[in-house]
Amino acid sequence: MIIMNNLRERKTYRVSVIILLIILCFLALIVATTFGTYKLSFIEVVKAIFYEREGMNRAIIWSIRFSRNIVAGLVGMCLALSGAILQGVMKNPLASPNIIGVSAGAGLAAISIMILFPHLTYLVTPMSFIGALLATMTIYILSWKDGISPLRVILSGIAISSFIGAGINTLLIFFPDRVYGVVDFMVGGLSAVGFKQANLIWPYAIIGLISSIIIAKKLNILQLGDDVAKSLGVNLELTRFILIALASLLAASAVSIVGLLGFVGLIVPHIARMIIGSDYRYLLPASALLGALILILCDTIARTILSPIELPVGIIMAAIGGPFFLYLLRNGIKGRTN
Amino acid sequence: MKRTNTKIITLFLVVLTMLIFMTGCVQETVEATVENEQILNEQDESAIVKESLIVEETDTILTFKDVGGELITVKKNPSRVISLYNSYLDSWYMSGGEAVGRVSGTTGVPEEAMDIETVGKWSQPNIEAILALDPDMVIMRATISKQRAIEDQLKANDIDTCYVDYTTFDEFLQVVEVFAHITGDASVFEETIKPMINNMDKLKEKVADIEGPEALVLFSTSKSLSIENEEGTTGAIVNELGGNNIVKENVAEGKTRIDFSLETIVERNPEIILIKTMGNIDDCKNTLEVNAMSNEAWNEIDAVKDGNIHYLDKNLFMYKPNKRYFEAYLTMAKLLYPNENFSEFDSEVAN
Incomplete structure (x- = not known):
């Protein structure tokens, strides 16, 4: 009876946290759309979104600020989900989109185009997406030996990322006069993104969210160990392949739009785990919402702190997120993790 | 005979003394002239070079x-x-x-x-x-x-x-x-710099009474909106010719390119957009329109509405123009003031 009450209490807490995160995401979207370089009252912002169809207020609030916040939310969601899935499937707290070669693959593809074929830079987004997926597939194939072990995936990932990194560094050294723009991509930022980019990424975010609801139970089973998972009828290889493919798809879609924004995929799932525990049925949606929330808020700071000059959001993420994560590690919500 | 010889020797000595004296005078005059020229050159240099290093x-x-x-x-x-x-x-x-x-x-x-x-x-x-x-x-x-x-x-x-x-x-x-x-x-000052500055002064004088446009200098990259402020090569030329570079902000001394808020660009509403590129202009145009300028908010800007967007010659505006500085100024003047006739300067452009 006591156990049942505890479980019910824990479930209520987790559902409450998710509802709270949804509310916070909406609040963050409102706050982020209200504040910017161009000063407008809240009423003017509401008018610009719901009533006006043209004019400067509409252009700034709707086409620039609101659309950018939507992209920030979707990117945060995709990266955090990707990181949470990878940490689960690899059973490694250091797993992130970087480890499966997403960043390296996308980086090499994007930087090659920017440096070697600057006249084709409109291909940066699709090619970095393809590069990310190719790198992930290479790592997956190289780590296959009578099946996939998480350790081999991580080690292959480190080796391939290092190899690709050598290619990136060679390009940067041989073409230093063309690196402008490359730095922006490597730091990661949301400058000049809008509805066009939102249209590119929202299908992946929706697919990721729906899939995470479906696969959450299997991720929970994987945490019990391979033998238990097998005994419960889980096809280990197929499940791992699907999970890694999903994670790489999510991360590749985000990276191709904002650049190598690595911090979200690593830290946000840990923060979510500290708040809501390790049950993937709650952890995945919580990570997605927290990723969206953090990226919207950090991007708001990035575009307003030195206004009208903008900072790449990657810098703000690292500057605020790092110490905050350390604070949570030392003083986090005790007793809520299992 | 002896007296005649003495007279000749005396005359020779007088002539010689006069010649030596005159030569000395001429030499002194030449030296004085060279000295004056050097002083003149130094004065010219100090008039040309505002703050010598x-x-x-x-x-x-x-x-x-x-x-x-x-x-x-x-x-x-x-x-x-x-x-x-x-x-x-x-x-x-x-x-x-x-x-x-x-x-x-x-x-x-x-x-x-x-x-x-x-x-x-x-x-x-x-x-x-x-x-x-x-x-x-x-x-x-x-x-x-x-x-x-x-x-x-x-x-x-x-x-x-x-x-x-x-x-x-x-x-x-x-x-x-x-x-x-x-x-x-020092011949570079006489042969190249002074004519260049004279032409620039005439050019600036010609546009001095015309109200210059609000200008935005954009640096083409695929991902971000990089803007050149008025301390950059092109930004400075715009201001010197009476235009108003809408971006005056900076993050650090000497940093001329900054990532800038699109909101502020729309708010400041430039009348002309000047785009610096590193590659082929048609390709860069395509890239910029597909990526950085794809946001529909650009359509609110007067320069975009009027089609007053110009891609700059990289040899004049991306790299150091050096002896082609006047050509860079003239090209910019023609872009800033399309209704003015600058044909009198065309012959002054260095080959």
Whole structure:
């Protein structure tokens, strides 16, 4: 009876946290759309979104600020989900989109185009997406030996990322006069993104969210160990392949739009785990919402702190997120993790 | 007969004395004229170069300040010079210098220096290749860390390091003055700089009473909106010609390109957009329209509504124009004031 009450209490807490995160995401979207370089009252912002169809207020609030916040939310969601899935499937707290070669693959593809074929830079987004997926597939194939072990995936990932990194560094050294723009991509930022980019990424975010609801139970089973998972009828290889493919798809879609924004995929799932525990049925949606929330808020700071000059959001993420994560590690919500 | 001889000798001596005196006078006059010319040249230079970098000069040594205020001392009239930045090699040749080595690439390289030895890339100079050419001075760009890194090795081999850096026209003149004093050839001021400045003054005078447009100088990258403020080469030309560069903000001294808020660009509403590109203009146009300028908010800007968007010639606005500075100014004047007739200046453009 006591156990049942505890479980019910824990479930209520987790559902409450998710509802709270949804509310916070909406609040963050409102706050982020209200504040910017161009000063407008809240009423003017509401008018610009719901009533006006043209004019400067509409252009700034709707086409620039609101659309950018939507992209920030979707990117945060995709990266955090990707990181949470990878940490689960690899059973490694250091797993992130970087480890499966997403960043390296996308980086090499994007930087090659920017440096070697600057006249084709409109291909940066699709090619970095393809590069990310190719790198992930290479790592997956190289780590296959009578099946996939998480350790081999991580080690292959480190080796391939290092190899690709050598290619990136060679390009940067041989073409230093063309690196402008490359730095922006490597730091990661949301400058000049809008509805066009939102249209590119929202299908992946929706697919990721729906899939995470479906696969959450299997991720929970994987945490019990391979033998238990097998005994419960889980096809280990197929499940791992699907999970890694999903994670790489999510991360590749985000990276191709904002650049190598690595911090979200690593830290946000840990923060979510500290708040809501390790049950993937709650952890995945919580990570997605927290990723969206953090990226919207950090991007708001990035575009307003030195206004009208903008900072790449990657810098703000690292500057605020790092110490905050350390604070949570030392003083986090005790007793809520299992 | 004896008296006649004495008279002749006396006359000869008088004539000789007069000749010596006159020669002395003429020589003194010539020296005075040369001195006057030197003074004149120095006066001209000081009128042209607003804030000279030169701190001290002797017959053999020149000491000047680099961009960071550090004092640089070099021996004058070096015979074997290497330039690690091709745009500065061009300025060096303009100032009467010659070189035995340069870095790879052809942009900015003067015709006479095309076939000299190369010593690596400007970002990665090869110290062995430099030492193999046995130079007595190396021209370097003060802000490139890889060039700074070889300074100790150069100095250990008794090679002078001549650090320079310039972005604007006034800074270019400062560097040309330094170079001219090192080579000992001031003719660049008379032959190139003075006509250039005269033409620029006439050009500025012509547009002085016309209200210049609000201008945005955009640097084309695939991902971010990079803007050049009024301290950059192009931004400064816009302002000098009476235009108003809408971006005056900066993050640090000397940083001319910044990531800027699209909101603020729409709010400040430029009448003309000038785009600097590194590659083919048609390709860059396509890239910019697909990526950075894809947001529909651009359509609210007057420059976009009027189609007043111009892609700038990289040789004049991306790289150092050096002797083509006036051409850069004239090109910009034509873009800023399309209704004005500048044909009287076309013949002044350097080939």
